[in-house]
Amino acid sequence: MSKCPVMTTSAGVPVADNENSLSAGPRGPLLMEDYQLFERMAHFNRERVPERVVHAKGAGAYGQFEVTGDISRFTRAHLFSAIGNRCDLFLRFSHVAGEQGYADTVRDPRGFAIKFYTEEGNWDLVGNNTPVFFIRDPLKFQDFIHSQKRRPDTGLRDNTMQWDWWSLSPESLHQVTILFSDRGIPASYRNMNGYGSHTFSVWNDQGERYWVKWHLKTMQGIKTLRAEDAARIAGEDPDFHRRDLHAAIARGEFPRWQVQIQIMPEKDAETYGIHPFDLTKVWPHKDYPPQEVGILTLNRNPENFFAEVEQAAFEPGNLPPGLGVSPDKVLQARLLSYADTHRYRIGINYASLPVNQPHCPVHTYHRDGHMRFDGNSGGAVNYEPNSFSGPVQAPEYRAPPLKISGDADRYDHRQGNEDYQQAGDLFRLMNADQKAQLIGNIVGAMREVPKSPEFDS
Template sequence: MTKPTPTARVLTTESGAPVADNQNSSTAGVGGPIVLQDQHLLEKLARFNRERIPERVVHARGSGAYGHFEVTDDVTGFTGADFLSAVGKRTELFIRFSTVADNLGGPDAARDPRGFAVKFYTEEGNYDLVGNNTPVFFIKDPLKFPDFIHSQKRDPFTGKQEPDNVWDFWAHAPEATHQVTWLMGDRGIPASYRHMNGYGSHTYRWTNAEGASFFVKYHFKTNQGIRCLSAEQGAELSGTDPNSHQTDLLQSIERGVYPSWTLYVQLMPEAEAADYRFNPFDLTKVWPHKDYPLRRVGRMVLDRNPDNVFAEVEQSAFSPNNFVPGIGPSPDKMLQGRLFAYADAHRYRLGVNHTQLPVNAPRATTANNYGRDGLMATNGYDRHAKNYEPNSYGGPVQSDRPLAAPLAVDGHVGTHAAPAHSKDDDFFQAGELYRLMSEDEKERLIANIAGGLSQVGREDVIEKNLAHFHAADPEYGSRVEAKVRELRED
């Protein structure tokens, strides 16, 4: 028998009983069958069977880190959010980067948008800012989101991602042309999580102390500089080091090279939204900087790695409905859908009490509410506290302080299309993005699009997609069409 050293901790079962032998199962005699009474063996195997939880339907493959946000510029004229209330104020945060479409074991260097989710542990509760490394997205209505993701995921029959599905969906979604141009361009494969920007992507709403409101878009600009991989580099790295981005983030923080981003915002006075030349709540479009210049807010620094990737990264839960006073949602339809979908996904994956997990729980304040019981409920409640409101026993009460000013709405409930603005077509911003590219960038963009589109089996699907690129820019469409024909003739 091996005796523990005086300084060693004794191995125990989950109930705290000491484990006598962790090398040999209990058997009926030497060489006999294992007996059912071996509680330690049964407990280990049962726990092992349950070590994994359902992976995220999207953003399954991810990495995370802790850090802080420091305010560098006064924005109190635009929002009453306490964590933005004073220059020099610091707030602890956790961030999770991710790919979108692939499974948990997918490569980091895939051509895919990257999730960019930040949890600010503020003194008024956790504020989750859930975005991507692109300022736009493929669709503008959440009703299409399950269909979009199904088209990008593994086909239920072949069990693999199919170009026919990917491009067929895009053929029927002309609004995706802008994001497709982003994705297939040079920024479609970041060299690392440190070398990419992050965007809130959606339009949000800030309200100041006087009750005036501004629609806002968030831009996290990397201070490491933008670095990207070519399609060939991404394919090679995916094969040689599928964990490339995880390794880079982990090692950079461990050696004290702390990545940072500068946060800027675009601010639109609420009254200007209705008459803006395109729908400002359309997630497939950006606000031109000449209309709404970037305004610096602060600096985000990542300086600590998680101790346990499963507990802190896999179980981290972000939801865009986690607001704080001074910040609220806009009428952005995709955001409105995600206000429900994100939190519901975590209730499914992690349980109704996932907000009590250390990575998700408030840190600068405490959660006070009447939620009780459910799977994995803790005992972190006041003794004898009531579970209803109002009550006469000193339970928590409402603040009477709205998170944001009321948003005026009118009309009849129904399945309405988005309100029409003068410049609300699906292609002009994709064309503007194309025309901003250098000749080398255009060549790589054309090659990336044609490489996938040329694999599509149906000519009518190819033609529909080509029409989108022609509508964005005649040269753009002609070059994609010529490259597709060339590849299909080979």
């Protein structure tokens, strides 16, 4: 076997560790000095023109969110200040790995991205239809997606690539178990749950922070497709899910989801037995029971698919005061990566497009750039500080400080992690039919995967 070449950056600098991002302590946030991570994300975000690199095919609709449960003691966000508060929203469903022309009923995680137009600015909850994901370190996202896309030689998707990567990445087992279970192919977008997946945070006027998990439970009931039915539908109607969502709303059958939240006091994270910021793990409901927050309803179809669905741009960093992030490493990378992708794919002024524009006043010093179409703030002052009544900072919106510790290093994200327990727990919760479907789906996907590591055609 020939010796492998040393991996380098684009500048030819040898890469010492391609498994772990640079963070402040093993659980700490990522560091801006991790040029290797940023180079990989920036390059990856520009690999496809012009469709999204991931989540390329989807469907979307407008709707409304109404607060039905009181969490005002946990967050100062005005949206949650009183039961009965409402805001408009836009929700985009999508495939993760499939391209624009992909059949809707292919086995693949589904994106579940929501833009809440609150009076304090947009809140983007950008998640999936699963509570976990395949990776816990963002440095591996590019490799993961490459393994799920198409071979560089044939342009075909290949089960060998997928299972090769999964077999060498034990942290993916929990998500793989969900993907190949009966929930791996939803019957429709209306019949699946949504999850923020990451650990986020909320904070109140007293400066108290809580870690949270967001859940959206379908009120239409969970319905799924067996593999054989999904294959048949893919041949008959590749746009089955997109068509179903549009038709249901047009008929007045408005789909709804109950929004729930799990809440963990900040201090609990230090001693909780499960790494609370690990994207491959869930918090058991017996430890942190979900509580109802509100009802989300979709009630209006877009008038122009490209202008509204394709140009919708979601950012996990869109967080009104009282809503925040966590040291989840994958989430921290997404804060940079999503906005960077939009600037490349749509243009620097993407936030001014109608579907992305907040429903509240916007005051920034951003100027110029390609396709500036909103007057470019006229002759208003374009620097800060200034003596001409330009927008100023508001310290009262400052989030509480986050205590961190640890040496800056590339920590092995697999060391000390148990990657089999929660996947096993999920399997043991399944009934006999669900277990049989899971095993059959895995066998079908692995049937042509070779035992040897040769990359056969």
